[in-house]
Amino acid sequence: MRIAVTYxxxxxxxxxxxxxxxxxxxxSVEMPLDAIDEPAVLRDIVGAVQDISDxxxxxxxxxxxxxxxxxxxxxxxxxxMLFGNTSLQEDVTLADVDLPATILAAYxxxxxxxxxxxxxxxxxxRALTASALKPQGLPxxxxxxxxxxxxxxxxDFIKDDHGLANQTYSRYADRIxxxxxxxxxxxxxxxxxxxxxxxxxxxxxQMRAQARLARDEGLSSLMxxxxxxxxxxxxxxxxxxxDMTIFAHPSMGGLRIAPDLLIGKLFPLxxxxxxxxxxxxxxxGYSQATCRRLAAHARAFGALPVPAGGMTLARTGEILDFYGxxxxxxxxxxLLLARDRIPEEAAAFTRAVAAHAYR
Amino acid sequence: MRIAVTYxxxxxxxxxxxxxxxxxxxxSVEMPLDAIDEPAVLRDIVGAVQDISDxxxxxxxxxxxxxxxxxxxxxxxxxxMLFGNTSLQEDVTLADVDLPATILAAYxxxxxxxxxxxxxxxxxxRALTASALKPQGLPxxxxxxxxxxxxxxxxDFIKDDHGLANQTYSRYADRIxxxxxxxxxxxxxxxxxxxxxxxxxxxxxQMRAQARLARDEGLSSLMxxxxxxxxxxxxxxxxxxxDMTIFAHPSMGGLRIAPDLLIGKLFPLxxxxxxxxxxxxxxxGYSQATCRRLAAHARAFGALPVPAGGMTLARTGEILDFYGxxxxxxxxxxLLLARDRIPEEAAAFTRAVAAHAYR
Numbered sequence: 001m002r003i004a005v006t007y008x009x010x011x012x013x014x015x016x017x018x019x020x021x022x023x024x025x026x027x028s029v030e031m032p033l034d035a036i037d038e039p040a041v042l043r044d045i046v047g048a049v050q051d052i053s054d055x056x057x058x059x060x061x062x063x064x065x066x067x068x069x070x071x072x073x074x075x076x077x078x079x080x081m082l083f084g085n086t087s088l089q090e091d092v093t094l095a096d097v098d099l100p101a102t103i104l105a106a107y108x109x110x111x112x113x114x115x116x117x118x119x120x121x122x123x124x125x126r127a128l129t130a131s132a133l134k135p136q137g138l139p140x141x142x143x144x145x146x147x148x149x150x151x152x153x154x155x156d157f158i159k160d161d162h163g164l165a166n167q168t169y170s171r172y173a174d175r176i177x178x179x180x181x182x183x184x185x186x187x188x189x190x191x192x193x194x195x196x197x198x199x200x201x202x203x204x205x206q207m208r209a210q211a212r213l214a215r216d217e218g219l220s221s222l223m224x225x226x227x228x229x230x231x232x233x234x235x236x237x238x239x240x241x242x243d244m245t246i247f248a249h250p251s252m253g254g255l256r257i258a259p260d261l262l263i264g265k266l267f268p269l270x271x272x273x274x275x276x277x278x279x280x281x282x283x284x285g286y287s288q289a290t291c292r293r294l295a296a297h298a299r300a301f302g303a304l305p306v307p308a309g310g311m312t313l314a315r316t317g318e319i320l321d322f323y324g325x326x327x328x329x330x331x332x333x334x335l336l337l338a339r340d341r342i343p344e345e346a347a348a349f350t351r352a353v354a355a356h357a358y359r
Numbered sequence: 360m361r362i363a364v365t366y367x368x369x370x371x372x373x374x375x376x377x378x379x380x381x382x383x384x385x386x387s388v389e390m391p392l393d394a395i396d397e398p399a400v401l402r403d404i405v406g407a408v409q410d411i412s413d414x415x416x417x418x419x420x421x422x423x424x425x426x427x428x429x430x431x432x433x434x435x436x437x438x439x440m441l442f443g444n445t446s447l448q449e450d451v452t453l454a455d456v457d458l459p460a461t462i463l464a465a466y467x468x469x470x471x472x473x474x475x476x477x478x479x480x481x482x483x484x485r486a487l488t489a490s491a492l493k494p495q496g497l498p499x500x501x502x503x504x505x506x507x508x509x510x511x512x513x514x515d516f517i518k519d520d521h522g523l524a525n526q527t528y529s530r531y532a533d534r535i536x537x538x539x540x541x542x543x544x545x546x547x548x549x550x551x552x553x554x555x556x557x558x559x560x561x562x563x564x565q566m567r568a569q570a571r572l573a574r575d576e577g578l579s580s581l582m583x584x585x586x587x588x589x590x591x592x593x594x595x596x597x598x599x600x601x602d603m604t605i606f607a608h609p610s611m612g613g614l615r616i617a618p619d620l621l622i623g624k625l626f627p628l629x630x631x632x633x634x635x636x637x638x639x640x641x642x643x644g645y646s647q648a649t650c651r652r653l654a655a656h657a658r659a660f661g662a663l664p665v666p667a668g669g670m671t672l673a674r675t676g677e678i679l680d681f682y683g684x685x686x687x688x689x690x691x692x693x694l695l696l697a698r699d700r701i702p703e704e705a706a707a708f709t710r711a712v713a714a715h716a717y718r
Contacts, residue, residue, distance in 0.1 A: 029494030030520060036494055038501070045496030069526060070495055074561050075628065076587040077524045084521065084587070084610035096620050099628065110661040112632040114685055117663065127684045129712050130665065131705065132691035135388030135395050136429055137404030142397070146701070150694065153705020157687065159635075161389060162443065165436045167428060202433050203591035204563035223635075227614070227621075228435040228443070230589025232562035247633045247665065250622050251443035255586070255614030261455050262586075263609050269434065269458065271467030271597030274476075274606045276518075276582075302469040304476065306489065306606065325486045326473055328516065332491030335509065342505070346490065346512020353488050 002065035004050060004098045005082055009060050010091040020049045020062040023092065026085050027066060031333030045070065061095065073106040075231035085309075087255070088278055088286075108238040112245040120193060121156045130157035130197075133164065133179065140170045144178025151186030151194040158183065159223055160199035162249045172198070172210055180217040197221040197247055204233045211241050221245040227252035260290055264297030264305075274304040274328060279319065282310025288322070295323055306330050313345065316352045321359050329353060361424035363409060363457045364441055368419050369450040379408045379421040382451065385444050386425060390692030404429065420454065432465040434590035444668075446614070447637055447645075467597040471604040479552060480515045489516035489556075492523065492538065499529045503537025510545030510553040517542065518556035518582050521608045525560065531569055539576040556580040556606055563592045570600050580604040586611035619649055623656030623664075633663040633687060638678065641669025647681070654682055665689050672704065675711045680718050688712060 005027070011019045024047030029036065036042055044067055051063040070081050083094045121128060131150050133143050143164075150158050158179075166172040176198045183196045200210040200222050207229065211222055222244045226234045228251055238246055255262075263277045275298050280288045295305035307323060308330035319329060331349055338345035364386070370378045383406030388395065395401055403426055410422040429440050442453040476487060490509050492502050502523075509517050517538075525531045535557045542555045559569040559581050566588065570581055581603045585593045587610055597605055614621075622636045634657050639647045654664035666682060667689035678688060690708055697704035 028522075029496065030522060031493040038494075038497060041494050041496040045494065067496075069528060070522065072524055072526045074524055074565075076560055076562075076584075078628070079587050080524070080560075080584065080610050081522065083614075084584070087611050087613035088609060090613065094620065097624070099624065104628070107628045110627050110632045113661050114663050117633075117687075123713075125684055126715070127679055127682070127712050128663070128687035129709050130667075130687050130689040131694050131708075132667075132689065134390040134692060134695060135397075135400050135404065137388065137400040137426075138397060146695075149701040150705050152702035153694075153707075154709040155705050156709075157689075159689070161691070163387070163389060163429065163440065165431055165433055165439070167431045169428060201435055201439075201591075203435075203589075203595040205595070206433075206591070225435075225439065225443070228438055228589065228591075230562075230587065230592055232560075232565070232587075233589055233592060236562040236564070245632045247635060248622070248627075249635050250447060250618070250637065251439050252446050253614070253618065253621055254446035254449065255442075255612070259609075259612065261453065262612055263607070265456070265458065268469050268607075269437070269463070269466045271469065271594055271605055273469045273471040273604045276606060276608050278609070302472050304473050304487070308489075308491075320486055323486070325484055328476075328487035328489050330489040330491065330516075330518070332520070333493060335490050335512075336493060336505075342508040343511035346509050346514050348512075349490075350488050350513040350515075353486050354482075356485070 001068045001102070002048065003068055003100065003103060005064050005066055006096040007062045007064065007086070008055065008093045008095045009062055010058055011060060013054070016052055016060045016062070020052050020064070023047070023062060023086055024049050024064045027064065027081060028070065030085065032337050035333060035336040035339060037339060068103060071103070075107060075235045079231060108235045111242060117245065123156070128156045130159060131155055132159050132161050134161040136161060136163040137169060140174040140178045143170060143175055144182040147179040147196060148182035148186045151183045152189060154190050154192045155194055157195050157197055157221065159197035159247065162199055162223070162225060162251050164199055165201040173213055176214055176217055176219070180219060195219070195221050197223045199223040199249070201229070204236060207233060207237050208240065211237060211244065215241070221247060223247040223249055225249040225251040259286055260293035260297055264294040265301065268298055268301035268303035274306050276306040276308050276330065278309030279307035279311060281315065295327070299326060304328055308332065313349050313352065316349065317356060320353065320356045325358065360427045360461070361407065362427055362459065362462060364423050364425055365455040366421045366423065366445070367414065367452045367454045368421055369417055370419060372413070375411055375419045375421070379411050379423070382406070382421060382445055383408050383423045386423065386440060387429065389444065391696050394692060394695040394698060396698060427462060430462070434466060434594045438590060467594045470601060476604065482515070487515045489518060490514055491518050491520050493520040495520060495522040496528060499533040499537045502529060502534055503541040506538040506555060507541035507545045510542045511548060513549050513551045514553055516554050516556055516580065518606065519558035521558055521582070521584060521610050523558055531557070532572055535573055535576055535578070539578060554578070554580050556582045558582040558608070560588070563595060566592060566596050567599065570596060570603065574600070574603070580606060582606040582608055584608040584610040618645055619652035619656055623653040624660065627657060627660035627662035633665050635665040635667050635689065637668030638666035638670060640674065654686070658685060663687055667691065672708050672711065675708065676715060679712065679715045684717065
């Protein structure tokens with residue numbers, strides 16, 4: 001069974017068929033098809049180009065059928081298989097995906113619908129109203145006073161600014177206690193059941209602890225930022241707190257971060273010892289300058305650069321000259337093309353690296 | 360104390376100063392400065408434009424000083440404060456950040472450096488070598504045989520393809536057992552201590568369980584994809600498994616996903632009951648067509664659309680006509696501009712929504 005995924009691709013008309021096929025392979029088996037000797041993989045797993053249509057202005061819509069079985073029930077894997085590596089190609093946008101009912105059943109999905117929310121607010125048919133607690137930097141008590149004053153206007157929901165986390169000037173526990181109390185005071189005046197929505201952040205354990213504190217305060221809503229917390233953490237939280245209405249914030253909904261910064265500095269910041277990245281000259285579009293900076297940043301951090309993404313045995317010498325010996329060189333699909341000579345091809349690779357005389 | 364963050368912005372020369380100031384506000388307090396009555400926030404928290412330089416071709420480098428205190432020690436908050444909302448503006452790229460030593464100390468950072476890895480591989484000064492297990496779709500036993508054949512070539516590291524997760528055709532536990540065994544068999548031939556790097560996926564609990572299984576198999580490396588698992592989960596894993604060498608995979612390192620898909624379909628998929636998004640006509644560039652599709656997708660999923668991002672009381676009627684009553688309308692900073700009349704302004708907002716006669 002396959003799901004239909006639509007990508008928008010900037011390309012020349014003469015090359016769009018090859019680009020579409022490239023995406024179909026990248027988002028499924030990620031290796032040369034000639035190196036696959038299992039018919040079931042070729043038939044059931046390799047992505048299939050279903051349609052290509054011209055959108056004008058040098059853009060094309062490409063529809064690809066991806067095997068449902070590669071997704072499993074992990075929401076992180078949904079992102080990975082829909083757009084993981086292809087996200088590194090600047091001229092491709094993930095435009096749409098058809099999610100059939102059999103897929104939907106594996107994921108959490110909304111549980112608190114509009115009629116329930118309207119009923120809690122005694123709002124028969126009107127739109128609901130909300131505001132936000134700001135600015136970043138106020139102490140918890142001040143945010144509590146602000147929440148009271150906003151709630152006095154009869155708003156339905158008051159949410160944390162998404163910048164409010166667990167900073168020293170306004171700890172989460174302190175903040176939600178003050179804000180929940182402020183809103184309770186306002187409710188005694190207005191009679192309207194304004195709800196406070198705290199923003200929960202950090203890793204899954206921290207989010208759980210924050211959600212429990214919110215429940216202990218009598219709150220029934222939480223805000224999360226899925227692109228920061230990670231899809232897997234959000235879905236787990238949703239399942240563990242089914243009583244909570246979940247608001248999703250779009251923070252980090254775009255990701256145009258210079259690769260040398262993201263991969264060379266920010267991944268090591270959180271503890272990566274080695275960073276894999278698509279080298280210049282492979283299937284991705286990173287320039288030599290980007291790759292040089294990325295490797296330098298990583299090394300400055302004490303992390304090992306691992307250029308990859310379409311490297312070949314024939315290019316070993318050139319790549320080693322470019323990156324130098326303080327590098328791990330990763331050749332994937334190209335080694336597998338050797339099929340029944342894989343050990344020999346891998347040995348040729350290791351010999352080439354060991355014997356290389358740097359220019 | 361501030362860190363210097365550099366953004367590349369496409370803009371007209373006449374507007375770049377205002378754009379720079381807009382980013383400085385968006386990435387700090389995210390509200391009109393006129394609505395802030397706390398001098399310490401204006402002085403210490405609001406982002407400060409430090410430099411603007413012309414890169415040519417209509418692009419500018421903008422350096423902004425952001426308050427270190429807003430970052431705390433949560434790596435998710437690092438992404439949030441560096442680029443969270445501004446990532447939604449298509450003409451801005453996060454280009455660089457200076458991470459002073461005082462900041463670095465709060466995060467995990469690499470712990471297994473190149474000399475240690477070289478020593479394990481008896482590689483005095485050469486580059487290290489690696490390959491990858493593919494394709495997606497092979498059963499665990501076949502991947503195990505492939506790992507043996509690759510290792511017979513004397514490679515240093517063999518990693519899982521990043522598409523291998525915990526799919527039914529190749530469960531994680533089964534896979535790492537077969538692959539670790541295959542590599543042990545090869546080591547008996549080669550005498551070279553090839554290491555297997557399994558890819559760990561899912562939420563923090565699942566990643567922990569997978570990392571423990573890897574350790575039980577005698578493995579000492581793990582691969583993670585920080586943009587999928589989330590920075591907070593990766594850092595937590597790094598800290599709990601200090602003996603493991605961590606490889607970071609760049610999957611999802613770019614995020615050009617159509618907003619109506621990401622926010623309207625994928626956030627509800629993982630359980631968001633309500634989705635907050637920057638409406639057309641505010642501080643962000645989403646078109647009316649995008650917003651209409653986004654709201655329709657969300658409702659089809661049973662999730663509530665929450666347009667926000669620069670909405671004003673004066674526009675309430677227009678926004679309600681556009682989105683209809685099955686909506687939550689969020690006005691943040693604009694209500695706060697009323698300062699000592701916040702309750703009255705909030706009340707005017709709630710009355711306007713309750714009394715609105717739809718066209």
